[in-house]
Amino acid sequence: MKKRIILAFIILIFGFGVAFFVFKTELKLNKNFETQKAFFKKFPFRLGLDLSGGSHLIYKADIGAVPSSEVGSSMNALRDVIERRINLFGVSEPVVQVERGGLISGGGEKLIVDLPGVTDIKKAIEMIGQTPILEFKTEAPQNAPQNATVDKNGKVTLDVSSQFISTELTGRYLQKATLEFDQNTREPKVSLQFNNTGTKLFAQITKDNIGKMVAIYLDGAPVSTPVVREEIPNGQAVISGNFTPNEAKLLVGRLNSGALPVPITLLSTQTIGATLGESAVKAGVKAAIIGFLLVALFLIFWYRLPGLIAVLALFFYTAILLAIFKLLPVTLTAAGIGGFIISLGMAVDANVLIFERMKEEIRKGNNIDDGIHNGFKRAWTSVRDSNTSSIITSIILFWLGTPLIKGFALTFGLGVLVSMFSAITVSRIFLFALGINKSNRFTRFLFSSGFSSIQNIKNNQ
């Protein structure tokens, strides 16, 4: 008996500990959120785009030119490039995912980009589509024709672009770019390191053009036209083009993010305003609370004392599941919240099965203690099999589903697993810890259900 009570205490402390964790880590629930330890700030709910507002873009990758064995690695490279480009613009928690086409799921290779907080879709598309084009050009031969324009004041301007000719050296051969500051002038400059091929090309270009200008073009415009003094064999170049520190930083980022390994086209876009999401969250929370209360009232009225324990188990269920959402973390969408709310109703399923069985056993003439034991034992096979089928269903949906269905399947499946713990283990421990084994009219009343009263029970006996 003592053991049972200690166990019940441990579970009680654990359950309230989890609930406390959920409470402490949530901005909206906790008024002192800003002032508390960093640990608690690390676990907010992760809200999907439909709740937090933001942009959702689906790109199709054209892998026609890629050998099939390299599709996987080029898609990953593509994801990394896009991720770097997005990070440059300071979007918090962007999600870039590759969706592989396959025999079963069908469709081609896709890239899914979620940008929370970005509601200007035009900017988002630009941000992703931007590829910096870095080119190195050398002076055109003296006798080459030059384009010149004469404006109405009679001033002659030489067209710069005709002065230079393209070389093979481009941003493709760049290994990395870094931001540096000139030691004397403190001016920001961008230092470039070429890869092997690039180094060779650059050495050749500098060797052939000693005393001449080499133009560095960015996005089709010359940014810097230094004069070569000697051959540069180590593959290092510097662009110093009157940048502001910010411009230089951005340029370094863009150069490092590089060119896309596979061409992409935009298939579909979605933007959700932040206010729409916020009201959906509020509505979801309200529906969840009302639903919880209705289920709790029903359980207490119908199942009395065991019902009360089932409510405690349901409270623990809610706390544990929410904590799992925070820790994994599970991205919550409106559909996910819907799944969670339904799971509140389902989580008590095992309780209902067990309590009905318990009542039956007690009616058969078992005393309360045996009734509880047999109730749990006999109900187990149906709890096991029905929950197994739910888990199988959620695995299939998670495997095949689109992101929205996946999110739902995850909340649903986790809910079933947690409910098996809460509805069976937790309620069992508490029921036994109460230590009711005397069978009198009052305890029989506490353990019966529905509309039966003490009077009815007596008559039935």
Added chain:
Amino acid sequence: MFIIKHKKIFLSLSVILVLISVVFIFTFGLKLGIDFKGGALLEVNYPSGRPDVSLLENAIKTLNINQALIQPTGESGYLIKTRDLNELEHETLSQSLSLKGKYPVSEKGFTSIGPSVGSELAHKAILSIIFVFIAIILFITYAFRKVSKPVSSWKYGIITIITLLHDIIIPTGIFALFSHYTGAEIDTLFVLALLTILGLSVHDKIVVFDRVRENLSAGDKKDFRETIGRSTSQTIVRSINITLTIIFVLVPLYLFGPETTKNFALILTIGLFFGIYSSLFFASPLLVWVEEWQKKK
């Protein structure tokens, strides 16, 4: 047990309901949402009062967007549905909505889905339903392998699938009727609702069959009819109660929950109702009917 006694009435009632639903589905048709067929959806809000639909229609006509469906939403907003739009078209559309600045407008959400994404989604949705069905037959055949007499366990699986079809065809039929009057469209959430109905309904059937299994293995082999009847009446309270608890959470989800999941909650409630009906009044009589039919052979 009155359900077994009057099984012909209940079986024919279910068949009639399914037939009516099929008729609804074919006469009213199922409108596919942009999730499945591609298209664009723009939600806008006019903080200082919205213009008439006809004004907007005229403004949109001048753009090269062909057809636009305009529905009022909330107090002062509109939902505008068109074919799928690229970013440039999206911008011209949003700009035209202020009617040259006369009605200040703010954009709340924009979705554009290419037709290929939509057809892939439909493909996946159908595939997941088929896979769920197959997995359920296999699981039930396995779980009830010890009760192959008098009805073999795979038949429990087949009966479950037949009742599951019953459980999703009826809500789909009701939805077809509902969408005929409200213009509601089939979206991913609708598919999700059907899948959830599948899950909950299998859950229910397994509980009833589990009781049959227990009673059969307890040596109760005298009369199959009676065993089924008793098993059903023993699980009826549990079945009703668990449906009630789920309805207790679905009703607030419908009344107070987010706009996006309203239809979802509604279909689920309808599906749940017919799911519980079929567990008690359709699956059990069907089981007895199969056994009687076997004897006759």
